[in-house]
Amino acid sequence: MASQFALETRDLRKEFGDNVAVRGLSLQVQPGEVFGFLGPNGAGKTTSIKMLLGLVAPTSGTATLLGAPLGDRAARAKIGFLPEHFRFHDWLTAREFLILHGQLYGILSARLRERTAELLDLVGLTPFQNKQLRTFSKGMLQRVGLAQALLNDPQLVFLDEPTSGLDPVGRRLVRDIIRDLRDLGATVFLNSHLLSEIEITCDRVAFIKHGEVIRVSELNTLAAERGETSVTIRAGGLTPEALAGLNQWGRDVRADGDHITLTVTDDSALPAITRHLVTHNAEVYAVTPQRLSLEELFIQIVGTDGGL
Amino acid sequence: MPTFIMARLTFLEAVRRRIALAAFLLGLAFLILYGVGFYFITRETGVPTGSEPTAQLVRSQIFNFLTNAGMYAVNFLTLAMGALVSADTLAGEIGSGTIQALVTKPVRRAEIVLGKWLGFAGLLALYLLLMAGGVLAIVYLQVGYRVPNPVAGVGIIYLESLLIMTISLACSSTFSTLATGGTIFGLYGVAFIGGWVEQIGTLLRNQTAINIGIVSSLIMPSEALFRRAAFEMTSATARALGMSFGPSFVISVPSGAMVVYAALYLIAALAVAVRQFSGRDL
Numbered sequence: 249m250a251s252q253f254a255l256e257t258r259d260l261r262k263e264f265g266d267n268v269a270v271r272g273l274s275l276q277v278q279p280g281e282v283f284g285f286l287g288p289n290g291a292g293k294t295t296s297i298k299m300l301l302g303l304v305a306p307t308s309g310t311a312t313l314l315g316a317p318l319g320d321r322a323a324r325a326k327i328g329f330l331p332e333h334f335r336f337h338d339w340l341t342a343r344e345f346l347i348l349h350g351q352l353y354g355i356l357s358a359r360l361r362e363r364t365a366e367l368l369d370l371v372g373l374t375p376f377q378n379k380q381l382r383t384f385s386k387g388m389l390q391r392v393g394l395a396q397a398l399l400n401d402p403q404l405v406f407l408d409e410p411t412s413g414l415d416p417v418g419r420r421l422v423r424d425i426i427r428d429l430r431d432l433g434a435t436v437f438l439n440s441h442l443l444s445e446i447e448i449t450c451d452r453v454a455f456i457k458h459g460e461v462i463r464v465s466e467l468n469t470l471a472a473e474r475g476e477t478s479v480t481i482r483a484g485g486l487t488p489e490a491l492a493g494l495n496q497w498g499r500d501v502r503a504d505g506d507h508i509t510l511t512v513t514d515d516s517a518l519p520a521i522t523r524h525l526v527t528h529n530a531e532v533y534a535v536t537p538q539r540l541s542l543e544e545l546f547i548q549i550v551g552t553d554g555g556l
Numbered sequence: 557m558p559t560f561i562m563a564r565l566t567f568l569e570a571v572r573r574r575i576a577l578a579a580f581l582l583g584l585a586f587l588i589l590y591g592v593g594f595y596f597i598t599r600e601t602g603v604p605t606g607s608e609p610t611a612q613l614v615r616s617q618i619f620n621f622l623t624n625a626g627m628y629a630v631n632f633l634t635l636a637m638g639a640l641v642s643a644d645t646l647a648g649e650i651g652s653g654t655i656q657a658l659v660t661k662p663v664r665r666a667e668i669v670l671g672k673w674l675g676f677a678g679l680l681a682l683y684l685l686l687m688a689g690g691v692l693a694i695v696y697l698q699v700g701y702r703v704p705n706p707v708a709g710v711g712i713i714y715l716e717s718l719l720i721m722t723i724s725l726a727c728s729s730t731f732s733t734l735a736t737g738g739t740i741f742g743l744y745g746v747a748f749i750g751g752w753v754e755q756i757g758t759l760l761r762n763q764t765a766i767n768i769g770i771v772s773s774l775i776m777p778s779e780a781l782f783r784r785a786a787f788e789m790t791s792a793t794a795r796a797l798g799m800s801f802g803p804s805f806v807i808s809v810p811s812g813a814m815v816v817y818a819a820l821y822l823i824a825a826l827a828v829a830v831r832q833f834s835g836r837d838l
Binding site for chain 2: 298301302303304305321322324325327329331333334335336337339340348349351352353354380393396
């Protein structure tokens with residue numbers, strides 16, 4: 249079953265006894281996309297990822313990764329995975345750990361040495377490469393785990409809660425790595441509780457609840473989907489006429505000193521608003537459309553009951 | 557290739573986590589104790605010292621008995637080592653989640669199981685060689701005595717330790733570490749009691765007791781295998797008298813078929829380990 253998608257699932261289902269963990273997951277992820285996987289606790293996200301990676305056998309349904317059926321070893325050689333609650337053989341040093349996983353990927357030793365050094369450098373662990381992992385902090389472990397997921401220059405990377413345990417610097421590192429992966433044409437499948445992370449990094453998101461996809465959205469068009477955008481303006485020298493004139497483009501106009509907020513129905517109003525302020529001699533510093541926050545959307549779609 | 561990577565990792569783990577070190581230090585302590593004990597037993601008890609044939613014969617029987625008693629302890633320590641190292645290997649890695657980054661690599665799950673098996677087999681071989689070699693060397697250096705067929709005897713003990721290790725691995729692929737440990741301990745108990753029931757049955761010519769012993773040996777051939785190993789390493793004189801030297805006197809010797817049975821048992825247990833681990837959710 250050839251598939252042009254980096255990842256495609258059809259009615260993937262998993263039952264544990266009477267308990268249905270994933271009811272019927274159907275997803276299509278484009279090559280080169282950064283895809284966010286969202287849902288409340290217990291929605292079946294981790295089980296879904298485990299099925300995709302062959303850790304858990306689906307009860308029914310089919311899926312392909314990089315065009316190959318689940319469990320295909322040739323496909324797995326091109327996939328990277330950072331498991332949730334990443335645990336490892338902590339009696340290995342960081343370098344040994346990467347070498348081991350590289351060997352399991354079948355990377356030849358000369359290339360592997362080179363790649364290990366590159367990755368240790370990328371995640372900032374070069375000075376600690378000969379320390380056993382048991383001495384590492386949670387953030388350092390997350391970094392070495394991330395390096396492990398990149399050893400094989402993967403075409404498809406699964407990151408399950410990659411920023412948990414990371415400080416802001418580490419989180420930025422993860423974001424940069426995801427961006428680099430996208431630039432290299434890799435597909436990233438990201439499961440994160442941190443909606444702000446998803447918001448910054450992802451092209452599309454799937455919302456899942458009770459083991460089913462209830463909505464897939466493009467992040468850039470989220471605002472359009474909702475039909476309106478909130479705009480924040482910072483400008484000096486505002487006259488009452490200038491303010492009153494804003495009503496023709498939007499509603500809920502509110503001014504607080506140099507700050508104005510209003511809600512517009514379309515981004516295309518922004519140049520007109522700017523022009524209007526400038527002709528009224530206002531000094532415009534910023535006109536910023538606010539994306540609908542993902543958190544709002546999450547609660548709107550998934551509901552406040554958290555899917556329980 | 558992944559099999560050898562896993563075997564190497566298993567070996568390295570035993571070294572890094574100081575399991576190997578602890579086992580070897582305790583093994584060394586045993587050998588020292590055995591050496592000292594052997595020294596005093598052979599000098600301060602009534603071992604005949606004369607050079608007439610009867611004295612020589614009695615002496616060599618005593619040395620044979622003492623060597624095999626030492627081998628029984630080595631046998632037990634090697635079995636314990638086999639069960640302990642492998643009981644946690646799959647269950648522990650599944651529990652902690654370290655297995656997840658391994659099985660999602662382009663490797664077969666069977667390769668992971670076989671690699672671990674190979675690593676443990678290497679570890680046990682090394683341990684047994686040092687321990688059994690130590691006992692044989694202590695006896696030879698002190699009194700110049702050599703047991704018959706040491707290679708066959710130690711080989712059978714090795715098979716026995718591999719069997720226990722493999723059963724432990726198979727349990728570990730399905731059950732928790734604790735349940736695995738309990739199962740192995742129980743099986744060992746069945747074999748141990750069954751072995752003695754069989755011997756007493758043989759002594760009293762009670763066929764029911766003998767049958768109970770045989771059935772328990774089929775459930776768990778460890779004790780029977782040791783009796784076979786002891787038989788291999790017993791002098792022709794004692795054999796002619798219908799006994800061999802174990803920790804005490806062995807009067808019911810399992811046939812060579814038991815060794816073949818144990819080998820088949822081992823292969824089956826390994827197949828179960830691979831099958832269970834390959835089929836389960838992690």
